[in-house]
Amino acid sequence: DQQVKQNSPSLSVQEGRISILNCDYTNSMFDYFLWYKKYPAEGPTFLISISSIKDKNEDGRFTVFLNKSAKHLSLHIVPSQPGDSAVYFCAAYSSASKIIFGSGTRLSIRP
């Protein structure tokens, strides 16, 4: 049973528009949540995180929103750029389970 789910395997967004990537989780004990970005043939790179006691964290073009009652988080990228085309992994951390990753969403930014 997946504790962290990314239900959209792929997403296509026009350059300049907003990209919204979604993630759902089942374990209410997660302490915080992270987003990673991965290009082909490279390791994932950390993008942004949010503590479970917050509902929003912003870093430049990237904003993560956390809705604890719905056990849902989302990553917003505004405006989307060609270099944002990559696979995005949602992840959740607890001291018991360490970090658990979702299956990823492939984001494609079209001109």
Next chain:
Amino acid sequence: DAGITQSPRHKVTETGTPVTLRCHQTENHRYMYWYRQDPGHGLRLIHYSYGVKDTDKGEVSDGYSVSRSKTEDFLLTLESATSSQTSVYFCAISARGDNEQFFGPGTRLTVL
């Protein structure tokens, strides 16, 4: 970029042979991790280490063992490789264990 390397970067081996993957870091981070990435599964934790000679199992540890005799090196061993262990393996490091991890470039392993 965090100083983390993996070797080899690519390996093809046969079923039943032993395989060892190496992760080396120059950041002096306490925590080190081994993950495998497979289509539809994202990254799954195999084993992790929270210090020299201190290791623990992750989500998919069966068929794998690890060793950490020095802070900078974390070895992943497949005692007898199987085709189900064909995957891309990533090593990661972190300073505190509860914060972001830095990943290596990955090792693509094919077991025939």
